Amino acid sequence: MFSSSVSERSVLVSILAVVAIQLFFIRSVTSVNETNAYLYHKCLEKDGKYKSKSLYEKNLNSLISNTSVKDYIYGVYGHRPDTVYMVIQCRGDSYGSKCDTCLSTAYSEVNIFIINLCPMNKGAIVWFDRCLLRISPTTFINEMDLKNKFYMYNKKKVRDPALFNTKIKTFLTKLTMEATRRGLERSPAQEYYKPGDIKVDGKMKLYGMVQCTRLIWNSDCKKCLDTIIGELPNCCDGKEGGRVVSGSCNFRYEIYPFLDIQR
Structure with a gap:
């Protein structure tokens, strides 16, 4: 959910x-x-x-x-x-x-x-x-919600914001593609979630995740994530960590592990 x-x-x-x-x-x-x-x-x-x-x-x-x-x-x-x-x-x-x-x-x-x-x-x-x-009081299945959303970000900034911003966007876009890779016909009952990590600036590692609610279709999940990822400059410009959370999808990235990898 x-x-x-x-x-x-x-x-x-x-x-x-x-x-x-x-x-x-x-x-x-x-x-x-x-x-x-x-x-x-x-x-x-x-x-x-x-x-x-x-x-x-x-x-x-x-x-x-x-x-x-x-x-x-x-x-x-x-x-x-x-x-x-x-x-x-x-x-x-x-x-x-x-x-x-x-x-x-x-x-x-x-x-x-x-x-x-x-x-x-x-x-x-x-x-x-x-x-x-x-x-x-009314059903909201198949309704993509981008109206209700908020930002969160770490106050600390990286040394090279422009390069870091580019890497974050590329990274989150890749996770989005993997989370929605099964095509437009995918059922809304499926899970749209993808975590990952990449190396940036030598020793620094970037951790991230994207997820949509299961109430929307695959094509809307991708549209939702692409939209909020596009808000990175407003949300988290050069910040070490940040996320955008909406009623239908969200992403988060940090320079430290924040997910529980034990299932």
């Missing part, structure tokens, strides 16, 4: 629609993403609101509390007009208990966001380090 991550001393930049730019720092993790840190959220105002103790709220609670996920799930609960749609997708290296833990975290955090930050919203997206969760 989804994906996400965290970088040392990262800066988050909100670019949701025309919202003003916001910056804040997320404290570094000392090892390979041992925590499932909250990254960002977006309450989807266009989806409307529900009332306390309503059937929609009951359906939402039933859907999440009765769900177990190992890496991906798309769930539907209830009948119109109180149907609840939910998708949870974990980062490509987070399976089994790691993904199931993300579900528990996401459930508690979504309740906090809906109650405190956007009370009773029927739709919301929450991004965590290891997964993404989205709820909505």
Whole structure:
């Protein structure tokens, strides 16, 4: 279903629609993403609101509390007009208990966001380090979401930004091609995830990953990744680490390992 991550001393930049730019720092993790840190959220105002103790709220609670996920799930609960749609997708290296833990975290955090930050919203997206969760009163299968997105980047800059930027773009484009290599006919039920690493500037090694949600088609996955990779100059110009995360796809790169390679 989804994906996400965290970088040392990262800066988050909100670019949701025309919202003003916001910056804040997320404290570094000392090892390979041992925590499932909250990254960002977006309450989807266009989806409307529900009332306390309503059937929609009951359906939402039933859907999440009765769900177990190992890496991906798309769930539907209830009948119109109180149907609840939910998708949870974990980062490509987070399976089994790691993904199931993300579900528990996401459930508690979504309740906090809906109650405190956007009370009773029927739709919301929450991004965590290891997964993404989205709820909505309407289906969003086959809908590429590039509207809801944000940037994160490391404050440190490399010595040769222009050369580094070129290598990053080439690297992430290669990962995108590998993640979507099966052609336009590929089913949206497949997993669009590809990690990798390359050497840059002698001893320096660059680690990266790309991933799309399984809700979109292969051709849209490539289009989504190509679009956010094209935002590298705005996001992460010459930065040692960075990523762009949207509702349908994301990439991340760092000069240190950040994925859990044990499956």
